[in-house]
C-alpha cells in the first residue's frame with residue numbers, strides 16, 4: 318500500500334490527529350514562532366516518530382515544531398502583538414523579516430564560495446574545498462519536513478535573493494572539466510531527494526555520460542531517510558530512484574548517500590530499516606552526519622546509541638557538527654567545551670567501527686575546524702584545534718591552539734593561545750577573502 322504523503326505546516330497543522338493534546342499556549346507558541354522560522358512536518362514524523370505521551374520534551378517534536386524559546390523574549394512578544402492586530406500577509410512578513418535579519422541569515426561567508434566560469438557566476442554551485450563541489454539542483458531546494466534549527470532557513474522562509482540554485486547541469490559539467498582537482502560532487506539543497514526520479518535521472522545520466530575521469534564519487538546529502546523513508550518504499554517512483562543509484566555504481570563511480578540523522582529514534586521504524594536495506598542493495602554507501610543540538614541530542618548516550626544503531630544497519634558514521642552561528646543559536650547552541658565532552662563521552666563508548674566519525678566540527682569561513690580537545694600546556698589551558706577541511710588544503714591536519722574559554726560557542730569566540738596575535742591561517746585567509 319503506498320503511503321500518502323501529508324504535509325502539515327502553519328496553515329493546517331491543527332489537523333494532526335494529536336491536536337487535542339496541545340494547550341492554548343502551545344498553539345500560540347507555534348503560531349508566533351512559526352511565522353518567523355520555517356515550519357513543515359508530515360504524517361510519518363507525526364504518526365511514527367514523535368512520542369506524543371511526552372511531546373513537550375520529545376526530540377523529534379522539537380526538531381520539527383517551532384518552540385517558544387527559539388525566539389528572544391522581546392522578539393516573541395513583538396511578533397505575538399503583530400499577529401494580534403494584523404492579518405495582512407505582507408505586513409506579517411515585514412515584521413518577521415525584521416526578526417530574521419537579527420538572526421545572522423547568511424553565516425560563514427557562503428557568498429564567497431560561488432565560483433565563476435569564463436567570467437560568469439555560477440549560482441547553483443559552491444566550491445570551497447579543492448576536491449568537492451556542491452551542486453544545488455533547482456528542484457531540490459525544499460525538504461520533506463523542516464528542521465527547526467536549519468541554517469538554510471532563509472531559503473525556506475522566502476527571504477533569500479541569493480538562492481544557491483540553478484538547473485544547468487551543463488555548467489556543472491563544464492566546471493568539473495575545468496577543475497580536474499574535483500573528485501566529488503555533492504548534490505545538496507534543501508534535499509535533493511524531494512526531486513522526482515526522472516529529474517534526478519536526467520542530472521545523473523548527463524554527469525555519467527560526460528565521462529569525467531576526475532569524478533569518483535557522487536554524493537547525495539539528504540534527510541529523507543528520517544523524514545520520509547517511503548521515498549524508497551512506496552512512492553510511485555521509489556523503484557526508479559533506486560535504479561538511478563544503481564546506474565551510478567554500475568558506471569564504476571561511488572555513490573555516497575550522506576544521510577542526516579539527529580537522534581537514534583529516527584532509526585527505529587520498520588520503514589527506515591527497509592529503506593536503508595534497499596539503498597544499500599544498489600551498491601551505495603550510506604554515511605551519516607548530524608549537528609549537536611541542545612534540547613535534541615546534547616547527551617553522549619544519544620550519540621553512542623545512534624552510532625551503534627547506524628553501524629548495525631550498515632551505515633558509516635561520518636560527521637558530528639557544532640550548531641552554526643545562525644537562526645535560533647541561543648536555543649540550540651552547545652559550548653565548545655560541552656561539545657567536546659559529549660563527543661568524547663560517546664566516542665569512548667563505541668567500538669573502532671563507529672570511530673570513523675569526525676568532530677565536533679565547525680563549518681566556518683576558513684574551513685571545518687575540529688575541537689580535538691581541551692588541554693593544558695605549560696600552565697595555560699587551551700583548546701587544541703585542527704582543520705579537517707580548509708579553504709586552503711595546506712591547513713588541514715595542522716594542530717593549532719586557542720585560549721580556553723568555557724563560554725565559547727563558535728570560531729568567532731576563539732582567540733589564539735600563548736599570547737600570539739593571530740591564528741596561523743588568518744593572513745592567508747584574509748588574502749583569499751578579498
Ligand SMILES: *Cc1c(COP(=O)(O)O)cnc(C)c1O
Pocket residue numbers: 443445446449450451680685705706
Ligand atoms: C563539508 C563540506 C564539503 C565536504 O567535505 P568532506 O571533508 O570531503 O566531507 C564540501 N564543501 C563544503 C562547503 C562543505 O562544508
Ligand code: SF4
Pocket residue numbers: 459460462463464466467468469506507508539540577
Ligand atoms: S533536512 Fe537539512 S536542509 Fe532540510 S530543513 Fe533539515 S537541516 Fe535544513
